[in-house]
Amino acid sequence: DTAVSQxxxxxxxxxxxxxxxxxxxxxxxxxxxxxxxxxxxxxKIMFSYNNKELIINETxxxxxxxxxxxxxxxxxxxxxxELGDSAVYFCASSSALDEQYFGPGTRLTVT
Amino acid sequence: xxxxxxxxxxLSVPEGAIVSLxxxxxxxxxxxxxxxxxxxxxxxxxxxxxxxxxxxEDGRFTAQxxxxxxxxxxxxxxxxxxxxxxxxxAMSATGNQFYFGTxxxxxxxx
Numbered sequence: 349d350t351a352v353s354q355x356x357x358x359x360x361x362x363x364x365x366x367x368x369x370x371x372x373x374x375x376x377x378x379x380x381x382x383x384x385x386x387x388x389x390x391x392k393i394m395f396s397y398n399n400k401e402l403i404i405n406e407t408x409x410x411x412x413x414x415x416x417x418x419x420x421x422x423x424x425x426x427x428x429x430e431l432g433d434s435a436v437y438f439c440a441s442s443s444a445l446d447e448q449y450f451g452p453g454t455r456l457t458v459t
Numbered sequence: 460x461x462x463x464x465x466x467x468x469x470l471s472v473p474e475g476a477i478v479s480l481x482x483x484x485x486x487x488x489x490x491x492x493x494x495x496x497x498x499x500x501x502x503x504x505x506x507x508x509x510x511x512x513x514x515x516e517d518g519r520f521t522a523q524x525x526x527x528x529x530x531x532x533x534x535x536x537x538x539x540x541x542x543x544x545x546x547x548x549a550m551s552a553t554g555n556q557f558y559f560g561t562x563x564x565x566x567x568x569x
Contacts, residue, residue, distance in 0.1 A: 352502075379555070388467070389545055391503070391559040404556050438502055447493065448557065450502035 351375050352451035354439050360457045361429055369424045369454045371439030379403075380422040381440040381448065382414060391438070397422055429458045462486055465548055465560025474569050478535040482548035482560045485529065489550040489558075492524050494533045497545045497562065506546075507533065538567045 352373045361367055373380060381404075382394040396404035397416045411427045422439060439451040465482045472478055480494075490511050495503035507522040509515045509531075515522045521534040531550070535542055545562040 383559075389497075389547075389562040389564075391547060391549075391562075393556060393558075396556065398555075440502075447505040447508050450495075450504070452502050453500075455500075 352439055352441055352449050354437075354451040354454050356454060357452065358455050358457075360459065362459055363429055363431060365429050366425070366427045367429060367456075368426070369437055369439075369456075371422045371424070371451060373420055373439075373441040373449070373451075375441055375443075375449060377441040377443045377449075378419055379442050380416065380419070381442075382422065382424050383438040383440060383450075385436045385438060385453070387435070395422075395424075429456075431458050434458045462558040463548060463550060463560045466563055467561050469564040469566065471566045471568060472538055474538060474540060474567055476538050476567070478538050478542070478565060478567075480533040480535075480546050480548075480563050480565070482531050482550075483529055484531075484550055484558075486550075486552060486558075487526075487529065488552035489529075490526075491551040491554050491557070492522070492531050493549040493557065494520075494522055495547040495549060495559075496542075497547060499544075503547055540567045540569050543567050 379398045381396045385391045395414045400416045416422045436453045440448040442448040492509045494507045497503040512526045519536045523532040547562045548560040549557040551557040
């Protein structure tokens with residue numbers, strides 16, 4: 349049974365489109381995250397939610413908007429996609445002061 | 460200067476070798492330290508989690524933290540081809556927001 353799941357796994361789209369990535373965790377964790385991993389494998393935090401409340405909002409273009417309908421879900425909506433948005437996006441979850449469990453990633457390619 | 464510095468490698472070793480992976484950091488407030496392993500096209504998975512300074516051992520893996528030098532290490536003994544992956548260090552001051560290194564790519568040759 350998958351702990352942290354993301355959909356879709358692959359996403360190929362054109363510049364200017366709007367797309368969403370969904371994340372769900374069944375671990376009962378209070379905190380969820382979105383990370384972006386570039387082609388050089390650098391993993392950078394974008395957002396963190398704790399009990400549906402935004403607690404970390406790194407310097408990310410406001411074209412990126414996270415939404416947490418409940419503490420088991422954290423979705424990422426991206427408007428007006430740009431070539432530089434191409435990356436692998438990872439969702440993760442954790443309980444307080446504990447390890448983060450990562451999802452399998454969503455490989456986004458913007459053409 | 461990045462919060463966390465990690466040599467990206469690539470590192471290539473023969474099977475059975477001892478592997479040493481390292482990260483340095485600049486923020487003296489960091490007190491939570493993690494090592495993740497990431498296989499190609501997969502999400503990172505936790506290997507070791509250490510709080511504050513000292514050593515921690517788990518099977519063939521040993522994590523060391525030297526806060527005075529702002530330096531952490533991961534040692535892999537008797538390396539196996541299945542250890543071939545990218546290893547990411549991560550650290551945090553609060554246990555909420557973690558800063559990751561760029562990852563070191565390791566290949567263990569049979």
